[in-house]
Amino acid sequence: MSRTILCLLVVFPGYCFSQIDYDSIYQVAKHLDNQTDQVEYLEGILQKASEEGEIAHDSLYYLLLDIHQKSKDLDREITTAANLAYHYYLNYQDEEAQELLKKYSPRINQMRSESLQATAWYKFGIILNVFSRYDEALGYFGNAIRLFEEMDDSTGENYGNALVERGAILLAQGRYSECSIALNSAKQLFEQNRDSSGMRVVYRELFTLFSQIELYKEAEKYADLSLSYTDSKTDPEESIILAVNGARNLVNQERYPEALEKYLAIKASDPRFQLYIYNGLIESLYYSDRGDSIRYYLEKLDEVYASMDEPVQFRFLVMQSHFLHLLSQNRFSSAEQVGRDLMDHATAINDVSETMMYNRFLAELYRKSGQFEKAFQYSNAYSSIRDSIQASNKAQALLLYQTQYETKEKEAEIDQLGLRTQLMESSISRSRLLRILLLTALGLLLLAGIVVYHRMQIRQLAKMQELRTSISSDLHDEVGSLLSGISMQADIVGSLPDASAQRSMLKEIGSNTRRATTTMRDLVWSIDSRRDKVRDLKDKIVEACSMMLSAAGFDYRVLIHPDVDQEAILNPELKKEIYLICKEAINNVAKHSNGSMVQINLNGSSKMLKVSIRDNGLKADTKSLSAGQGLDNMQHRAKKINSDLVIKQDENSYEVGLVVPIQ
Numbered sequence: 001m002s003r004t005i006l007c008l009l010v011v012f013p014g015y016c017f018s019q020i021d022y023d024s025i026y027q028v029a030k031h032l033d034n035q036t037d038q039v040e041y042l043e044g045i046l047q048k049a050s051e052e053g054e055i056a057h058d059s060l061y062y063l064l065l066d067i068h069q070k071s072k073d074l075d076r077e078i079t080t081a082a083n084l085a086y087h088y089y090l091n092y093q094d095e096e097a098q099e100l101l102k103k104y105s106p107r108i109n110q111m112r113s114e115s116l117q118a119t120a121w122y123k124f125g126i127i128l129n130v131f132s133r134y135d136e137a138l139g140y141f142g143n144a145i146r147l148f149e150e151m152d153d154s155t156g157e158n159y160g161n162a163l164v165e166r167g168a169i170l171l172a173q174g175r176y177s178e179c180s181i182a183l184n185s186a187k188q189l190f191e192q193n194r195d196s197s198g199m200r201v202v203y204r205e206l207f208t209l210f211s212q213i214e215l216y217k218e219a220e221k222y223a224d225l226s227l228s229y230t231d232s233k234t235d236p237e238e239s240i241i242l243a244v245n246g247a248r249n250l251v252n253q254e255r256y257p258e259a260l261e262k263y264l265a266i267k268a269s270d271p272r273f274q275l276y277i278y279n280g281l282i283e284s285l286y287y288s289d290r291g292d293s294i295r296y297y298l299e300k301l302d303e304v305y306a307s308m309d310e311p312v313q314f315r316f317l318v319m320q321s322h323f324l325h326l327l328s329q330n331r332f333s334s335a336e337q338v339g340r341d342l343m344d345h346a347t348a349i350n351d352v353s354e355t356m357m358y359n360r361f362l363a364e365l366y367r368k369s370g371q372f373e374k375a376f377q378y379s380n381a382y383s384s385i386r387d388s389i390q391a392s393n394k395a396q397a398l399l400l401y402q403t404q405y406e407t408k409e410k411e412a413e414i415d416q417l418g419l420r421t422q423l424m425e426s427s428i429s430r431s432r433l434l435r436i437l438l439l440t441a442l443g444l445l446l447l448a449g450i451v452v453y454h455r456m457q458i459r460q461l462a463k464m465q466e467l468r469t470s471i472s473s474d475l476h477d478e479v480g481s482l483l484s485g486i487s488m489q490a491d492i493v494g495s496l497p498d499a500s501a502q503r504s505m506l507k508e509i510g511s512n513t514r515r516a517t518t519t520m521r522d523l524v525w526s527i528d529s530r531r532d533k534v535r536d537l538k539d540k541i542v543e544a545c546s547m548m549l550s551a552a553g554f555d556y557r558v559l560i561h562p563d564v565d566q567e568a569i570l571n572p573e574l575k576k577e578i579y580l581i582c583k584e585a586i587n588n589v590a591k592h593s594n595g596s597m598v599q600i601n602l603n604g605s606s607k608m609l610k611v612s613i614r615d616n617g618l619k620a621d622t623k624s625l626s627a628g629q630g631l632d633n634m635q636h637r638a639k640k641i642n643s644d645l646v647i648k649q650d651e652n653s654y655e656v657g658l659v660v661p662i663q
Helices: 022-030 035-051 058-070 074-090 094-110 114-130 134-151 159-172 176-193 196-212 216-228 237-252 256-265 271-287 291-307 312-328 332-348 352-368 372-392 395-442 447-493 499-526 534-548 572-592 629-640
Strands: 555-560 597-604 608-615 644-650 653-661
Touching: 022 035, 022 058, 035 058, 058 074, 074 094, 074 114, 094 114, 114 134, 114 159, 134 159, 159 176, 159 196, 159 352, 176 196, 196 216, 196 237, 216 237, 237 256, 237 271, 256 271, 271 291, 271 312, 291 312, 312 332, 312 352, 332 352, 352 372, 499 572, 534 555, 534 572, 534 597, 572 597, 572 608, 572 629, 572 653, 629 644
Parallel strands: 555 597
Antiparallel strands: 597 608, 608 653, 644 653
């Protein structure tokens, strides 16, 4: 009974196009001239139904499925099957959903499109979750998340949703630190994409997480945040969900009279809400010693459950309520059978919170029936699980686990960079020794040639040494200072006076760690001989735009002129400085421009490269763009590579231009 309603409910908007005649739609689709028109028509109707919260008729899905089967389009066939399974789940058609899952999920790996494959893993994961196949569902959601990460598309449909669903299962299994990591990753995605609907859901799940570990004040904070993203007109059920969970928290705190009052005040017409409300009322009545009133609400609960065709995912609520009713009537034998069935189910699905609750139920049963040895056994088990949760899962521990997880990844990247530096130094040492031996053996015969050759090599070594010195300086100045700061912050975080200050410090540690990682990646890229062409520079600029401009809400285009030789080789120093100048200019646009569009052009010839970064910000608000350390850094870098940096500004645009000799 400690489960919340959040992971099981699908909220439907109040408006739906109920006047649509799906039989007519089916006939129209059947008689369209070709399959392309049929697919476009059917997918448009189903998309509209989904957006409006309408559960479309399954005949439309089957017609679309049949078209894709005939055309042997496996990607779209499995995608349609996943959507149909989800449709069955929404419509409580459990057997049909499971049949599609059984037929199509083994073929997901055969899909060619990573995007469609990720969505299929996510949709079928939802079905597995509904039927309490939690470990399998975790695997499906993990596959979806892995594909989204490989595509490096933070805006991918259902990326954040898969993280939230994974977090909800981990929460049910008592794996709170992993749950926290998943939910905070989802929160970061939703914040980056400015997805208010996603933020509402993830705050709701964080409310559930903190409720589960009995940090109720922290939970209330997330409940308020979730409500702040809610429009009561388009989503009236959100307040009901949070009210039901708030009442659940009062039950968990054994504040039964208050919980009873809160449950009685909740008004809901949706049968799924009603099941949770009646279940909560029955538990509150039992522990308030008002067992004589349970029968009335039990009959209401059974009535609602029967009207829903008795969906399996809500059966545990009915069993819990019947257990308490039987216990209030001193029908111990029947209550024992129900209690053991509940315990077996909780153990099978590895639900820690349910296991804890049913230990308490059975302890109460055996106490009332006079079997005190068994009562003591189950009471100890209940206390052991409860004490374990309270001792090991406080809010600061969750945040610290996440920070440690991220920091370990960054440390591994730092170690990898150090190893590459050592290999480079070793290679240079071996080359130098070989040259000395060759010079000694050929000394007198090739004296003139050796002198010329040696001088050329010295110049090249000097350039390499200069590059190594530059990278070492950058590592020391930028990464070194960040890591020193992180170390100092980590040392003092434990001595901060309150939780708020600690959270703020941990957030700053995470931010500095990400900055250090980005800087190291840029430096490694600059010396990677596999990425030394003009087209690699262009791809790196696109990556910077994606990271900085997309997050700031800008549209952007990166264009390269056909005359530019994209296979031309750039030396590492030149490549690095051009990229850092562009990155600084892009960063300035993201921070200071009031425009909405950025265009980056790469033009020139085989001997000259021209780069232009232009945005459509108004002059009055872009003055700060040309001021400060950023412009000085760009001018300094341009001078190092004998290039000209030009700033142009008019009423409707701001442009940074760079002209670089590349030969």
